[in-house]
Amino acid sequence: MIWKTSRTSLDLTENSQIMGILNTTPDSFSDGGQFDSLETALHQARKMIAEGTCIIDIGGESTRPGSLPVSPEEEIRRTAPIISAIRNEWDGLISIDTQKAAVARVALEAGADIINDVSGLIADPDMAALCATSNCGIVIMHMQGTPADMQENPDYQDILAEIRAYFLERLHTLTSLGIDPSRLCFDPGIGFGKTLTHNLTLISHLGDLAPPGSPLLLGLSRKSFLSKLSNCPETHLRDAPTHAFTALARQKNVMLHRVHDVAGNLASLRATESLLSY
Secondary structure: OEEEOOOOEEEOOOOOEEEEEEEOOOOOOOOOOOOOOHHHHHHHHHHHHHHOOOEEEEEOOOOOOOOOOOOHHHHHHHHHHHHHHHHHHOOOEEEEEOOOHHHHHHHHHHOOOEEEEOOOOOOOOOHHHHHHOOOOEEEEEOOOOOOOOOOOOOOOOOHHHHHHHHHHHHHHHHHHOOOOHHHEEEEOOOOOOOOHHHHHHHHHOHHHOOOOOOOEEEOOOOOHHHHHHHOOOOHHHOHHHHHHHHHHHHHOOOOEEEEOOHHHHHHHHHHHHHHHOO
């Protein structure tokens, strides 16, 4: 399976890859405020690169449950300088985590290769048009509601059928705009408008959620549902259950993993792949 981005085509046939999370926000649920200066963000980026990340995903607006949006200008101020700084010293893939076309446009100009939109290119009516005129990779995530209200009362008649239908609608709509389907990657949005039962149902069926031939991105790193399963209320203690779910997802042929702890999750993936090769 090949995922095309503006910089390179990512081969996901045999080896899974890591998308390392770099939040330049003061209020993200796991690491808010840790990397909100250019110096600290660049230090963390270099650390993730040394540990083997394939992609660095940079976000300037928290999408934790209950969070409120920030202005495009503030989001650009938080993200554009670190994108430029990383691009100046690394030839790997950079992703911008945003719902705003204005932010994505500046990020692409600064050197980003991927747009990761938690709204699936729906929140901003200009986002799909921007993607259609670019050759960037695109992550389409599923979210019920908005970050401000998504966890108030998540409800589905059939979550698997509804997310599959959503992915197919997005695929049809975006390809009708001229977007190459090989540029699309799909994310079921663990924790974005989902209960614990919803999350576990999705994780149990990861192998058949994405449209045929399209890669699936899994982002469950350090999320609160893990604490309910492993008695790890503090976010920094959730890396171990994250590693376990990463290994499980790889067995279900998920080849892209968005995580905080690059080294630990990459070790889990490579160990799992060694076992699968026998």
